[in-house]
Amino acid sequence: MRRGIWLALLFCLLWLAAAAWPVGAKGERGKTAQLAVVTADQVNVRQGPGVPYRPLANVHRGEAYRLIEVKDGWVNIEWKPNRTGWIAARYVTLAKETAIVQENRLRLRQEPSRDGRIIGHLARGETVWIIKEDGEWTEVIADGAIGWVSSAYLTAARESSISHQTGIVNASSLNVRAEPSLKAARVGRLVRGEEVEIVEKKPGWYKIASQTGLDGWVSSAYVQVKGGQANEKEAEVPQSAGRSLPSAIAPSDSRLYVDSWTRGPIQALAGKTIVLDAGHGGKDGGAQSINGVTEKTLTMETAKRLKEKFETYGARVVLTRAGDDYVPLSARVAAARLYQADAFISLHYDSAADRDASGVTVYYYDRFADYGLAQSFEGPFSQLSILPFRGLAFGDYYVLRENERPSVLLELGYLSNRSDAAVVATNGYQEAVTTAIVNAVRHYVQSHGLLEKTGD
DSSP: OHHHHHHHHHHHHHHHHHHHSOOOTTTTBTTBOOEEEEOSSEEEEESSSSTTSOEEEEEETTOEEEEEEEETTEEEEEEETTEEEEEEGGGEEEEOEEEEEOSTTEEEESSSSTTSOEEEEEOTTOEEEEEEEETTEEEEEETTEEEEEEGGGEEEOOHHHHTTEEEEEOSSEEEEESSSSTTSOEEEEEETTOEEEEEEEETTEEEEEETTSOEEEEEGGGEEETTOOOOOOOOSSOOOTTOOOOSOOOTTOTTOOOOTTSOOSOOTTTTOEEEEEEOOBTTBOOOBOTTOOBHHHHHHHHHHHHHHHHHHTTOEEEESOSSSOOOOHHHHHHHHHHTTOSEEEEEEEEOOSSTTOOSEEEEESOTTTTHHHHHTTHHHHHTOSSSOEEEEEEOOOHHHHTOSSOEEEEEEEETTSHHHHHHHTSHHHHHHHHHHHHHHHHHHHHHTTOTTOOBO
């Protein structure tokens, strides 16, 4: 009898201890759906919460993992089934759920406001992780970029609806990978026109099952969801149907984007990301002409014109600065990496002790990564009759040297030359030189096969 009482007491004590035990990796399953989304290119997963602990693996930007706990600036995640590890909290953001973008070219803004700086666009059908909400705005992470979008153009993701979606490959050759990461092993390729079943979504990636039996992860940018209508409206708020067409469209360009309310010809730079770096800014005025025109003012004007023109051709454009701001060189380079730029263009106006120095120069650093982009400017700049083209030159500049993406630095005239300074400030020159730059990038995209680029 006494033995039975002791057993009952022991059972009660064990039950109370289990109830009071801190919830760990297994205990949180089902208790929370919160996820840790990686915001850096490559982050070590460590055995414990600190740098001295041994690295177990790497995780990458945009990948999401089940959150277990947060401790002293470190986040414990389940990075593989039943395998946990720690990553530094500064490299993650927390998200509770996913949503599906319902409009094409949905504006991604830096702040939750219609006046917030536009830092990119999202595509219809793209999956984003929700971080938080603020009134009519939602902060999301999409393919490594974090920003705010209008909540009206998001719907909650439902696994049941995903499993019934069919996609069509729209790249000439699309890599299929074992995991949703560019560093993951390639398990095969798909070709343009192949149909696939979309069985899972992660920011920037689709998990697919093909009719040939090939399964894996592909870049969502190169798969068109079947049945989705191509609506090129820049979504954010309902717009007036009385919007007018552009007044002038070059008839010679059969690939020119016509208007956001039409389903016109294919956009020549659709799917491409251009990072425009307006040189100097803020406390750094750069060169100055005899008439007091500063380099930082001219580069900003040129960047804004270029942004409009590139977006007309369907490009996603990112500005390293949107106003008279001082931006460190490292941050300018980081923008190219963050947005995986197809081209990084740094804009400058030159100055020299020789007051007769005149013309336009294109600088590159890497003979292999940058020279092809630099070379594409030779034709358009040679045709500029306003200022002479000085050619291509090697430039050991930080924004080129430290840049992992194809990049060039353009010197678009000499402010130290009285004649150049008068010319570059005119509307005619700004129009001509920005048109030449856009044509150069279009030529680069087409001649290097980026228009029919292998999807990844």
